[in-house]
Amino acid sequence: MNSQISFYRALVCSHLNGPAQIELKTLQGRELAAGEVRISVKAAALNFPDLLMTYGKYQFRPELPFILGMEGAGVILQTGEGVTGFQVGEAVTFRGKTGAIAEEIVVGIENVSSMVPTLSYEEAAAFGVTFQTAYVALVPRANLKAGQVVLIHGAGGGVGQASVAVAKALGGTVIATASTDEKLSIAKTSGADHVINYRKQNFVEEVHKYTNGRGVDVVLDPVGGDALRQSVFCLAWQGRILSVGFASGSFGEVDLRELQRRGGELVGVRAGEYGRRNPAAGRQVHSELFDLAIRKSLKPYIGKTWELQNCRDALIAMERREVVGKQVIRIK
Numbered sequence: 001m002n003s004q005i006s007f008y009r010a011l012v013c014s015h016l017n018g019p020a021q022i023e024l025k026t027l028q029g030r031e032l033a034a035g036e037v038r039i040s041v042k043a044a045a046l047n048f049p050d051l052l053m054t055y056g057k058y059q060f061r062p063e064l065p066f067i068l069g070m071e072g073a074g075v076i077l078q079t080g081e082g083v084t085g086f087q088v089g090e091a092v093t094f095r096g097k098t099g100a101i102a103e104e105i106v107v108g109i110e111n112v113s114s115m116v117p118t119l120s121y122e123e124a125a126a127f128g129v130t131f132q133t134a135y136v137a138l139v140p141r142a143n144l145k146a147g148q149v150v151l152i153h154g155a156g157g158g159v160g161q162a163s164v165a166v167a168k169a170l171g172g173t174v175i176a177t178a179s180t181d182e183k184l185s186i187a188k189t190s191g192a193d194h195v196i197n198y199r200k201q202n203f204v205e206e207v208h209k210y211t212n213g214r215g216v217d218v219v220l221d222p223v224g225g226d227a228l229r230q231s232v233f234c235l236a237w238q239g240r241i242l243s244v245g246f247a248s249g250s251f252g253e254v255d256l257r258e259l260q261r262r263g264g265e266l267v268g269v270r271a272g273e274y275g276r277r278n279p280a281a282g283r284q285v286h287s288e289l290f291d292l293a294i295r296k297s298l299k300p301y302i303g304k305t306w307e308l309q310n311c312r313d314a315l316i317a318m319e320r321r322e323v324v325g326k327q328v329i330r331i332k
Helices: 048-053 121-141 158-169 181-190 203-210 225-234 256-261 271-277 279-296 308-319
Strands: 007-013 023-028 036-046 071-079 091-095 104-108 112-114 149-152 173-178 194-197 216-221 235-243 265-268 302-307 326-330
Touching (some): 007 308, 023 308, 036 091, 036 121, 036 308, 048 308, 071 121, 112 279, 121 235, 121 271, 121 302, 149 158, 158 216, 181 194, 216 225, 225 235, 271 279
Parallel strands (some): 149 216, 173 194, 235 265
Antiparallel strands (some): 036 071, 036 326
């Protein structure tokens, strides 16, 4: 209905020159199509792909200009024709490739979920992408079983912290690596059994000490580069390496001879595509993760909450690796 269309502020990327060029602009809303809802955004979360997209370096390259942000939480303002299961005024989370860092968003109902009741708007905004990535990686892709040992790199970052929490909730023994003691304290709080500061310690040697030389069943790597290269030497027989990202700037390379010698697997993980290409599997993952979050009180670690007008600074801080945990943008 036209009475619902208004003007709203959004964080817009118009040039692929990095976060310094993004702008806060006022845009006009549009009418709903069938199967869509209009959401008043309360909070949105930053993810590493948001930063990469400002340079055109992510696997998905949206057409310019685009609104930044892959996930958020808010309240439904309006429902379009054919929408069932959601009501005006309901608290929800939403996800997508872009569009979250705005005062208002129009989203297809397939990208909207009921908010986990144990989370605040800020926590719910920061939950979806990283925890879904962790769950897709560890469950359908790695087939993690209770009692198995998991090595998680970048454990102080968004995906790393979520992976520690999910792996522990699934009954795994978790070894976490990070570059600072502050980041390792986040991993400990999230459930890590052992922590390794890879700037001070050789993580391959430490892993074999913790496992009495056996190695780990699963490596989850959102860092890439040298972390991925060395991870193959941490594998137990028939262990799996999950390549989730490249926060180091490089995906890295694996010694295939060593991988074959250990009967290992190298598994690429794209959690968003997992659900887009198989919607039924995506819905199942969301349902299982929703239940796990409630049963095990899963929460993201929010390193800092920023105001909408300071989002550029948040992205620059992320680029400089000056932040820990998830960075959340408070919208309203």
